[in-house]
Amino acid sequence: MTFNARHAALIIPALALASCADEPAELPYGTAQQFMADEVQPTTEIFWQSVGSVSELVDGEPVFREWQPETDEEWEEVRLAAVRIGEFGEVLASPAYADGRGDDWLDYSQGLQDVAVLAEEAALSRDPEQVFAVSGTIYAVCTACHQMYPPADLPEGVTVEDIANSVNRPSSEESLEEYMGGTGE
Ligand code: HEC
Numbered sequence: 001m002t003f004n005a006r007h008a009a010l011i012i013p014a015l016a017l018a019s020c021a022d023e024p025a026e027l028p029y030g031t032a033q034q035f036m037a038d039e040v041q042p043t044t045e046i047f048w049q050s051v052g053s054v055s056e057l058v059d060g061e062p063v064f065r066e067w068q069p070e071t072d073e074e075w076e077e078v079r080l081a082a083v084r085i086g087e088f089g090e091v092l093a094s095p096a097y098a099d100g101r102g103d104d105w106l107d108y109s110q111g112l113q114d115v116a117v118l119a120e121e122a123a124l125s126r127d128p129e130q131v132f133a134v135s136g137t138i139y140a141v142c143t144a145c146h147q148m149y150p151p152a153d154l155p156e157g158v159t160v161e162d163i164a165n166s167v168n169r170p171s172s173e174e175s176l177e178e179y180m181g182g183t184g185e
Helices: 005-022 032-048 072-093 103-125 128-148 160-166 176-181
Strands: 052-058 061-067
Touching: 032 072, 032 128, 072 103, 103 128
Parallel strands: none
Antiparallel strands: 052 061
């Protein structure tokens, strides 16, 4: 199939008009909710899930399994996720997302940029304990903002706490207190 330039000329302005009508054009990643769901959560999961451990019963015997990045490529993927988390902090601090929010919004956005620096250092150090520890700090920054800025319409019976706990973290069988309390001893 060949690309039809005349059709494209008709379609592109139509798309631009449609997106103008649906949401403010200045939001580069869509609404805050879309940005969280499409960009922030998946990228942060790359970081969170890069190291972890689990105990499972295999034939009735408890088996402890740990994982961490092994190859240069895998560590680079973790580092790039950290860099992107910092960029998300900048996006959230931009007027498109910060206008109409309190000053604390900028603090949380800055918090994400600050923790991203630590996250990149941890990836560069290739120390799984450090990656795990920074994961907890990232989680705390995410949760702090969500507690102040919960989704506009919470479904009946759903609390802000539920939302905070629904954000994935390594070893999600652990309670939040256990998770935040240590680096996995
Ligand atoms: C500066 C504030 C802020 C920070 C920091 C923040 N979020 Fe959010 N997040 C929001 C807001 C606001 C919503 C609710 C959007 C809505 O529903 O209107 C949200 C919603 C979400 C959602 C639900 C999306 C959906 O489908 O409804 C997820 C998942 C999420 N955030 C993940 C994260 C993760 C992971 C981090 C940390 C890396 C993070 N957020 C950091 C403000 C923030």
